[in-house]
Amino acid sequence: MTTLQVEYLAHVSSNTDPFEVSVLLDKINRQHIGEYPWTEFKDENVQADFVIAQGTDCLLLKYYVREPHSKATYLQTNDPVYKDSCVEFFLGIDSPWEYYNFEFNHAGTGLLCFGTAKERQFLSPALVEQIKYARSFKKDQSTDLVTWELCLVIPFCIFTFHKITQLSGSTCYANFYKCGDDLPIVHYAAWNHISSDTPNFHLPEFFGRLDFLH
Template sequence: MNSKPFILLYYVWAMGIACGFTGQDDRTLKVKEIEHSGDASLQEVSDLLESQTELHDIDLINWDAFSYRPKAQFRIAHSNNQIWLKYYIEEKSILAEVVDVNGAVSNDSCVEFFFDPQADGNYYNFEFNCIGTPLLAYGPGRSDRHFVDEKSIQEQIQVKSTLGTTSFKEQTGEHTWEMTLVIPAESLLHDEGLQLKGLHAKANFYKCGNKTAEAHYLSWNPVKAERPDFHRPEYFGTVIFE
């Protein structure tokens, strides 16, 4: 019996496990805990993420009709029951027209974090255009979203973009920008008392731009919908908070 095909199949399977994939294309990400006494500034959060965490790619093209792939990466950790998240983006053009909280930020150059803390299909969609305008809603699917109060978002979620906060029309040419976020567990209003440490959750990370010169829809974990649709919790990956 020729053992080479078996060895090859075993190697492919082992590599898939090592990269965090299961047979259902379920990527797994371990979120490191960073110890820090007291409240960390956004600059401290950025520096600690840079020095203590790994880069992860948002690079999957799920729909052939939208083949543009800007470079999109992120770092993530948790500390003092807060999620720390930093995005790194390089793209051909940038757009930032939306300035209203809970506005259509996905039309602009946008990064997103969809988070299902209980892994039960009910999730929060955190969306930010490239100047940090936020959108936050909760529910079990696209058609049943409940927006979080604007005041709560502004009081609890910290965001800083290297592009500042002033809106602008689309700017062509190569652009690089970064965004640092602090999301406290207290902002997850439908999961009162949630503790991040030890939590096994579901999530996906996205980069999009509905109305940019080249519309694009990238994800961290594969999305197997027929058309662009990030509101598909069945395609979230696994996120383990150490």
């Protein structure tokens, strides 16, 4: 199991401007989403990394993506954004077996569910839309590669099935992903390795560990 220590940024809250948060997260070491459990679903030109931290009342997450094909066709909350250029984050608060799954395309459109590997429910769009984000997108004309970044400020109220006032000092379980079901080259990448015959991110037994620092 991969373990990651999550820094505490005491001067950041859910009211902090997400563009300011984005700059702060650039100073933290990036983690690579480089595990391809299913080799037939791999794009050598895709690179994805993330940074995670905690504020006083929020979770802070930033993705850094470079890829040859990128699209964001789904623009309504809880649309199937996993068909677009998509980054995902699954988080189990008390254990890995019940978890929140966050999914976003590069436009910032979010999909959020809570439940188990077999049964999950959507969270209300009104709740999901309390997540603030900052994004950037550019295309390198010399290589045709697209680079995009997405910074998320996730207030603790999003975790509606748990009463969270702070995460510092706690341990959670998570995995981070990059995918694109409808891209020209379908790919599925993860932070913590997954062992499965067929593509499936909903395998909490393969979540890594997040230790939230004080």
